[in-house]
Amino acid sequence: MITPTHYMMLSAALFIIGVAGVMMRRNIIIIFMSIELILNAVNINLVAYSSQQQNAVGQVFAIFVIAVAAAEAAVGLGIILAFYRNKETVNIDEMNLMRW
Amino acid sequence: MQYIWLIPLLPGLGAAINGLVGIRSFSRKTAGYLACTMMVAALGLALVAFVQLLGLPAESRAFDVTLAQWIPVIPQQMHDGSYGHFEVTWGFRLDPLSGMMLLVVTGIGTLIHIYSTAYMADEPRGGFARFFCYLNLFCFFMLMLVLGNNFLVMFVGWEGVGLCSYLLIGYWYEKKSASDAGKKAFITNRVGDWGFVLGVFLIYSVFGTFDFRAVQNAAATMPVETAHFGILSAICILLFVGATGKSAQIPLYVWLPDAMEGPTPVSALIHAATMVTAGVYMVGRNAVLFSHAPMVMQIVAIVGVLTALMAASIGLVQYDIKRVLAYSTVSQLGYMFTAMGVGAFSAGAFHLMTHAFFKALLFLGSGSVIHAMGGEQDMRRMGALKKYLPVTFVTMFVGTLAIAGIPPFSGFFSKDEILAQAFAHNKAIWVLAVITAFMTAFYMYRLIAMTFFGAYRGPAWEHAAAHAHPADAKLAAAHGAPHPADPHAHGHAAQQDHEVSHGIADAHAAHDDHGGGGHGHGPWHGPHESPRPMTIPLMALAVGAVVAGFVGIPKAILPSGSAIEHFLEPSFTAERVVESNAGLQARRESEPAGRREEAAEAEGEQEHELSTGVEWGLMGFSVLVAIGGILLARTFYQTNPEISERLAERFAGAHRTLSNKYYVDELYNGTVISGTMASGRGLWAFDRNVVDGAVNGSSWLTRFGAWLSGLTDRALVDGAVNFIGRLIQESSYWFRRVQTGLVQNYALLMLFGVFAFVSIYLFVR
Numbered sequence: 001m002i003t004p005t006h007y008m009m010l011s012a013a014l015f016i017i018g019v020a021g022v023m024m025r026r027n028i029i030i031i032f033m034s035i036e037l038i039l040n041a042v043n044i045n046l047v048a049y050s051s052q053q054q055n056a057v058g059q060v061f062a063i064f065v066i067a068v069a070a071a072e073a074a075v076g077l078g079i080i081l082a083f084y085r086n087k088e089t090v091n092i093d094e095m096n097l098m099r100w
Numbered sequence: 101m102q103y104i105w106l107i108p109l110l111p112g113l114g115a116a117i118n119g120l121v122g123i124r125s126f127s128r129k130t131a132g133y134l135a136c137t138m139m140v141a142a143l144g145l146a147l148v149a150f151v152q153l154l155g156l157p158a159e160s161r162a163f164d165v166t167l168a169q170w171i172p173v174i175p176q177q178m179h180d181g182s183y184g185h186f187e188v189t190w191g192f193r194l195d196p197l198s199g200m201m202l203l204v205v206t207g208i209g210t211l212i213h214i215y216s217t218a219y220m221a222d223e224p225r226g227g228f229a230r231f232f233c234y235l236n237l238f239c240f241f242m243l244m245l246v247l248g249n250n251f252l253v254m255f256v257g258w259e260g261v262g263l264c265s266y267l268l269i270g271y272w273y274e275k276k277s278a279s280d281a282g283k284k285a286f287i288t289n290r291v292g293d294w295g296f297v298l299g300v301f302l303i304y305s306v307f308g309t310f311d312f313r314a315v316q317n318a319a320a321t322m323p324v325e326t327a328h329f330g331i332l333s334a335i336c337i338l339l340f341v342g343a344t345g346k347s348a349q350i351p352l353y354v355w356l357p358d359a360m361e362g363p364t365p366v367s368a369l370i371h372a373a374t375m376v377t378a379g380v381y382m383v384g385r386n387a388v389l390f391s392h393a394p395m396v397m398q399i400v401a402i403v404g405v406l407t408a409l410m411a412a413s414i415g416l417v418q419y420d421i422k423r424v425l426a427y428s429t430v431s432q433l434g435y436m437f438t439a440m441g442v443g444a445f446s447a448g449a450f451h452l453m454t455h456a457f458f459k460a461l462l463f464l465g466s467g468s469v470i471h472a473m474g475g476e477q478d479m480r481r482m483g484a485l486k487k488y489l490p491v492t493f494v495t496m497f498v499g500t501l502a503i504a505g506i507p508p509f510s511g512f513f514s515k516d517e518i519l520a521q522a523f524a525h526n527k528a529i530w531v532l533a534v535i536t537a538f539m540t541a542f543y544m545y546r547l548i549a550m551t552f553f554g555a556y557r558g559p560a561w562e563h564a565a566a567h568a569h570p571a572d573a574k575l576a577a578a579h580g581a582p583h584p585a586d587p588h589a590h591g592h593a594a595q596q597d598h599e600v601s602h603g604i605a606d607a608h609a610a611h612d613d614h615g616g617g618g619h620g621h622g623p624w625h626g627p628h629e630s631p632r633p634m635t636i637p638l639m640a641l642a643v644g645a646v647v648a649g650f651v652g653i654p655k656a657i658l659p660s661g662s663a664i665e666h667f668l669e670p671s672f673t674a675e676r677v678v679e680s681n682a683g684l685q686a687r688r689e690s691e692p693a694g695r696r697e698e699a700a701e702a703e704g705e706q707e708h709e710l711s712t713g714v715e716w717g718l719m720g721f722s723v724l725v726a727i728g729g730i731l732l733a734r735t736f737y738q739t740n741p742e743i744s745e746r747l748a749e750r751f752a753g754a755h756r757t758l759s760n761k762y763y764v765d766e767l768y769n770g771t772v773i774s775g776t777m778a779s780g781r782g783l784w785a786f787d788r789n790v791v792d793g794a795v796n797g798s799s800w801l802t803r804f805g806a807w808l809s810g811l812t813d814r815a816l817v818d819g820a821v822n823f824i825g826r827l828i829q830e831s832s833y834w835f836r837r838v839q840t841g842l843v844q845n846y847a848l849l850m851l852f853g854v855f856a857f858v859s860i861y862l863f864v865r
Contacts, residue, residue, distance in 0.1 A: 019851065022844070022847055023844055023847060023848055023851070024844075031844075092842070092843055092844060093842060095841075095843060096840070096841030096842055097841065
């Protein structure tokens, strides 16, 4: 029997992997992908609780999140492309124009 | 006669024109004519006014003219508590006393102006106009002094004549001794003026008015201060201090002998005939005040007679012809004060008038002699001038007889009057006055003997044909008048080793633009008679010196009594005062009906009538004394000149003391002058150390305060501002390290933040 706890654990695992990816990877594309992982971990959570509570609001939220993530991916990839055209790199360590 | 104000203003106008325009652009002739015309006009007006004055009844002989208001009417509380008002006007008053002075000043002034046109003819053009400007200005102020009807107008004249005296003594201002003498005269006079001003202040505070008549009338109602030294005595002593300065009495007489540095006409006009008698005039003007202060009268008499004696004794041994006359003047002024002091006001004023004639005559005569000798003033270098200067000799001889008191010359009557009054008043004063009279006769005849008789002792001269000269002179004159500023300064004087030299000598040396007239002389051609403008005033004054005394023939000779005494008497007594509150109305109150009582009361105790016999005896005695003095001087200096030398050696100490004028100048130098200088230096040191020190100290304090405040500003205010700036800079130095620019750092921080908040939410809640 798959209980909400399993979903929780899966979601937490995905979340940890996502956070770790955001924190540790240098390639901005991969960081982007890690953010998608985090969002999807949240989605799993929402969907799991929605099914457990028999409440559709969680499903709706998940769809919202997916839609926002898509928009975010579009904007983010656009920025990355623009950046890449200027700097010829996607290494996040070189994206430090704002430092002091 | 409402035009008496014109009399002073005419010479004033002349002075203004000559001073403003003349010095720059008038020729000698224009300047001289202008000045003389003004004086002649003033003399004419004065004569008309005087005749009109004589035409009035004896009791009401006075003209009052108010020219303008000076200090406007001010209400004030009178000394007796009532309310009145106070005003000062430019008011003139012609009464017998001022009438007499008026004639003396304008008459002798005119003669001396005429004399000066010739005497000063060798001066450079501008200097000539300057001289006449001063001379006219002097007459203006002197007439103000004489005619003023209140103390303030008199004071204007009083100071003005002092100023002119200063200017004229220092006329040859390039000469150090002349400018020093001018300063000495001015400063010494200032001491006297100080007393005079204080006296006038006191008069104002006591009487509340400055008007002569009002003051006299008010004083007449006050008790005579026989036993105590009251307020009237204080006023009188202060006024007398003023008189001692102006009229050269002990202790302030020292300036007058030095004043001889001025041109001789100046000495004649200012320092013999007019200005120096201002003090006598002022005492006479305030006769009522003085007769209410017998103690001060006593002082006046004593000072007068001592001055007379002392100056006469100094005059015995002087060799400078003008200095003899100067000491003689001091001595005669002493006589006048003696007369005032013994209450014989009219005798003093009478002597003032006769003295003006014969002393002006003697001074002008000495000027003529000096002129003749080419600037020489030392009598030891003269002698036997009788044959060269006949007119001068005769006129000066007349003057000498007049001053010595030989009848019927004018000095006899006036001096005899004073001696008689002194005899009646105080025998000791009489004795001193007689000794003085003896000395006067002696030194005056000594002057005549040394100058006109005996052997010629002066420098030799070339017997060059004087007539070759006028052509040169004319040629030089044609070259234009302006005299190059005296390049030959004192050459002539130095060459002749003169003891005293002045501009005459210089001018004679280079002269020339004096032009024709037959009087031109380049080198000095020996003694010669002076030109007519100089001899005519001499003759006129000689006539005056003879006849001036006839107005005062004493009762012993003429039963009707002394005319001038009756004439002057109203000026010396108060009017009958109807209201006790004198104020200004009393002046207009010209009803002098019961004047006699006051007069008797005022002068009663001093007026001891002498019997006719005593008067004749005194007269005879004083004539004997005068003749004795003359004969003794004749023996000493004319017949046996060696006697005087032997006597001088025998009594060397006394002779030296007299020659050095009793060392009074040295005494004053040692005490008053050096004391003043020392105190001045002390005050200067005080000024520099204490006053300047205080100022500098306060500035130092201010600077210190400013420095302190600046320090606070820098340290505290700026410090706080800088501290905050520094704090922010320092802290941001540390905190900005947070901004690594590494996105993952931010993300990590965010993660920690979330973690922290969640932890707080979970555990702290």
